[in-house]
Amino acid sequence: MSAESHEIHHDGDHETMSRKRIWQVAGILTVITCIEFFIALVCVPKGILPIQYANPVYIVLTLLKAFYIVAYFMHLKFEKMGLILSIAIPVIFIIGLILVLTNESHHWVDLR
Amino acid sequence: MSTTVSQIDEVKTSPWSGGRSPFNVEYGKIMMWFFLLSDAFTFSSLLIAYGSLRFSASVWPGADKVFQSVPGLVDHGAPLVFVGLMTFILIASSVTMVLAVEAGHRNAKKEVVGWMIATVIGGFMFLGCQALEWGHLHHEGFWWGSVPPAEELKKLFTGGTEAVQHMTSQEFANLFFTITGFHGFHVFTGVIINIIITVNVLMGTYEKRGSYLMVEKVGLYWHFVDLVWVFVFTFFYLV
Numbered sequence: 001m002s003a004e005s006h007e008i009h010h011d012g013d014h015e016t017m018s019r020k021r022i023w024q025v026a027g028i029l030t031v032i033t034c035i036e037f038f039i040a041l042v043c044v045p046k047g048i049l050p051i052q053y054a055n056p057v058y059i060v061l062t063l064l065k066a067f068y069i070v071a072y073f074m075h076l077k078f079e080k081m082g083l084i085l086s087i088a089i090p091v092i093f094i095i096g097l098i099l100v101l102t103n104e105s106h107h108w109v110d111l112r
Numbered sequence: 113m114s115t116t117v118s119q120i121d122e123v124k125t126s127p128w129s130g131g132r133s134p135f136n137v138e139y140g141k142i143m144m145w146f147f148l149l150s151d152a153f154t155f156s157s158l159l160i161a162y163g164s165l166r167f168s169a170s171v172w173p174g175a176d177k178v179f180q181s182v183p184g185l186v187d188h189g190a191p192l193v194f195v196g197l198m199t200f201i202l203i204a205s206s207v208t209m210v211l212a213v214e215a216g217h218r219n220a221k222k223e224v225v226g227w228m229i230a231t232v233i234g235g236f237m238f239l240g241c242q243a244l245e246w247g248h249l250h251h252e253g254f255w256w257g258s259v260p261p262a263e264e265l266k267k268l269f270t271g272g273t274e275a276v277q278h279m280t281s282q283e284f285a286n287l288f289f290t291i292t293g294f295h296g297f298h299v300f301t302g303v304i305i306n307i308i309i310t311v312n313v314l315m316g317t318y319e320k321r322g323s324y325l326m327v328e329k330v331g332l333y334w335h336f337v338d339l340v341w342v343f344v345f346t347f348f349y350l351v
Contacts, residue, residue, distance in 0.1 A: 017213075017214055022211060026207040030200070030203065033199055037192060037196055040176070040191075058350045059351075062343060069335055073331075073338075074335045074339075079136075080136050080137070082135055083137060087149055090149055097156065097157065101160050101161070101164040102167060105165070105168040108164070108165075108168035112170075
């Protein structure tokens with residue numbers, strides 16, 4: 001077991017997270033969060049950006065943060081393509097549920 | 113007899129021909145990934161249920177009006193400040209976790225211990241903040257199955273009749289406590305698991321084993337908790 005796991009480690013050693021990369025990604029996550037706060041605390045209250053346009057921006061920034069966490073912190077970007085796909089493809093089901101329930105919720109409006 | 117083998121008898125060496133790990137990842141780590149995928153489905157179901165209920169409501173309590181206190185410091189007029197602090201605490205503890213994993217790759221036991229302790233402290237700070245946040249909302253009258261009186265609710269809305277305000281506030285309260293509670297429970301279990309792993313590191317379990325792979329596996333779980341918070345934060349506090 002220990003010999004096997006050692007071998008696994010050795011394979012991925014050349015392309016892993018260096019300390020510099022970790023701080024870079026941490027910086028990116030912090031900057032994105034600050035942008036979200038700036039939009040929520042300055043742009044929306046002062047009417048620079050109406051809330052219906054701010055919401056898609058929030059969602060894009062959130063997905064960007066999610067990408068950085070999964071790809072770098074969770075190391076998925078450096079795994080074998082097979083593992084990446086077997087984690088990424090099932091996310092289709094989540095997108096499917098979003099489409100189904102947002103569509104459904106438009107009909108609930110009349111029922112309330 | 114010919115020494116060449118027919119094509120069908122040849123030993124296959126492709127990644128999926130058996131005899132090796134096709135993903136080049138240890139079994140437990142793959143299982144952690146698939147557990148997290150199933151957990152992602154659970155959290156998505158909760159968040160999508162929240163989204164569709166909110167879409168179908170004509171009015172909804174404004175996040176900047178509900179969450180505008182810093183418990184113990186400011187009671188009003190500081191929207192998002194406290195949850196901002198919570199978000200940065202959780203991101204910071206994710207960074208210390210990934211630094212612990214990185215130290216584990218170098219078999220630097222002392223550094224792993226240091227970063228793991230920092231991660232545990234971050235987790236406890238987040239849980240403390242969440243307890244204060246829940247306490248504040250509960251004090252205002254929000255809970256599963258209860259909302260503040262009508263004249264208080266009026267301040268959280270722009271428009272809507274009293275009955276509609278009561279109904280959507282109740283939906284908001286139930287969803288908020290359920291979803292942040294479920295996330296908080298994940299943070300709590302994450303902290304417990306991190307403590308167990310830290311103790312194991314201190315006892316030299318992984319030093320003897322020759323690899324700090326267990327630190328990576330709990331790291332995956334801890335980053336997932338951070339990932340979920342990114343979504344909870346956006347959909348409860350910003351949108």
